[in-house]
Amino acid sequence: MIKALLVDDEPRARETLRAILERFFPDVSVLGEASGVEEAFVAITNLKPNTVFLDINMPDGTGFDLLKMFDNEMDFKVVFVTAFEEHALEAIKFSAFDYILKPINTNELRAAIEKLSTTLEESDEISVKLKAFFENVETPSQGKKKIVLKTNESIHLVPIQSIVRCEADGNYTKVLLDNQPKLLISKSLKYFEDMLQEFGFVRVHQSHLVNINHIVRVDKIDGGVLAFADGAQVPISVRKREQLLKMLSNL
Missing domain, CATH: 2.40.50.1020 (LytTr DNA-binding domain)
Structure with missing residues (x-):
């Protein structure tokens, strides 16, 4: 069972995602919602979701700021739900994070949930993914960008x-x-x-x-x-x- 927290500063975006999940995905239980980084940190700590659907840009920080607050203690999966921003989206892809674009496409959401269902028990090595993301965002040169590659045994930057x-x-x-x-x-x-x-x-x-x-x-x-x-x-x-x-x- 996927136990999810929805994090987005736009109430309508949270309402839309919740409605889609509740209608089409009975194996997903929405534990709660949060509208910003600090609120999400408290909700994750208290509710202990195994999956967080996470917006990137919020008034009190970014989704990546939230993940850094957990450092290597993060025991939940992340699916970014974001509007198209070419530079950030490229960095998300190369960092091996899962994502779906706004407005939400049900088929894309289904693909993300199917993947989650098979990987919930796997270690996510969030520190490596975050390192890749921030290095790629801060590196304008294409020649210096990095990609996360996962084998059965290891995760490589x-x-x-x-x-x-x-x-x-x-x-x-x-x-x-x-x-x-x-x-x-x-x-x-x-x-x-x-x-x-x-x-x-x-x-x-x-x-x-x-x-x-x-x-x-x-x-x-x-x-x-x-x-x-x-x-x-x-x-x-x-x-x-x-x-x-x-x-x-x-x-």
């Missing part, structure tokens, strides 16, 4: 430009890093393509997403092959060759 390439492995993706062990992540290659395409990554093959800044050579044999410093070779699909060559010419 990785500079995006240290990712050499990503390789599909069934429903998982192998993330190969510069001079570091590879990571096996339970996300599809399409997930990484959508996240990283603005950072110099290109899908050159059905099974391969590469960081063009790590390519050391393009061989024309067998229709086209990319070579990397670690000796790896990645094939180029015919339909991706023109896009790749155009990107390389702009470096």
